[in-house]
Amino acid sequence: MIVDWFEEWKRYRESSHWTQKLKQKGITSEQFWDSYKMADRNEEYDRLAGYPGLILDRMARFAGPDSSVLDIGAGSGAYTIPLAKAARKVTVVEPSKGQVARLMRLADREGLENIEVINKRWQDVDRSELESYSLVNAAYCFHMPDIRPALQKMLDVTTGALFLVALVDHGFADVYEGVFGEKEPEPEYIYLYNVLHQMGYPANVEVMVRRYQIPLEMQMEILRSSYDFTPELEEKLMDRLAATGRLVKRENGVWVKRTYKDGMIWYQKD
Template structure:
């Protein structure tokens, strides 16, 4: 099949659906309904500050900027951005995430942050948003089956810039699933779509993005092996004692001692794609 005949949005959706079906979950937002998990995610992000700094320092933010943060999670970007911008609107569907984001904003004394508890696909711009926005950003939050429609809506919400952050290749946390899935579930793990497909979706709709690739270390810290097993049981869909033993043995070999803690670390390739909404068509 010739390149021009490939429907890259369909490629994205097929890979997205295969990943969701393989994992047996209801989508990216479904695992973050718990406030406890959301708080843990925020704490983990604070232990990996390079990712947050990399995103914020690469945005053209000023004191008069209006920013739309899509898939804002517990506010890891939205709250710091509100500290330097005029206004930030954070779109986040998960109840646990929005609750923790509100707490985080209060802790930091942020009052120029609006939180919209919806999926991006469900947004009514006239009712839910306070645009237009100088910058629209989706940072590692592209769990959207119809990525083309999502991107087109981002362009409509922006008066100038759109910034997307995603992954290239297999991330270090995915590698564990690749290694274990057949032993746990008797089938191959299906990875979700990556930055190569995303770039082609953009190109197919007339967007020629700037691209920057960065290798970053990703570290998870645990007080002991039991805590690590408890953390990953849901992610690996572990439900039987036999499956738990497989996971335990894998983590015992993968974790490294660091003082009184155990670390699970590895490198991930992160990709930034950005463009001016009227500058690349």
């Protein structure tokens, strides 16, 4: 049986927790990111979580001093800021005005003046607005129901390498299922890899494992941005974290042990 991965992707995205949550709240992805409460702590979270870490090292050879880079769904700039320090120029495609404002605050703080912003969804960007880039990066930003033209446009503007970063495992599946009753679907990277393959681009894939700890209050803030907590749910969560050995007492409070796996899919043009 031949699986049509483009159709599988549409079904997968439509039924995903993320799409369903936006529908329930009656908001767009841009509105979610505009008002994402944790966003101002993103930099601190990424530092503790070692993100993007090794993924950036893998991108480095495509982002030399003469290079031009495209960062799609840049958010508050986890990739943009370090890439702008290394490359000649970084073009960002980011539809959320709130995220762009956060990103530009960080760019100002670092004295970076080589970042250009296209404030649109990737699927709405016309080819004529783009140049060619030695590195194209799209990480955790695949709110793109029609994935084939989205990936094709990325490949069309890539002269060096296209990197797609997507979830393999957030290590909290048992928590989401046991506490919030949410069953995890298959991870996103498998779909993206197969879609690319079906388009005729057999890519490389590497799974990056990050083991880290974050303060319990930060973990709670992250969960509260997606779930409405009752005292019972909070108790259930704490029981689950304790029973699975995830709570660590440190001199500055209680921390949560996490293991996260990012899928790094990359395709190098000849």
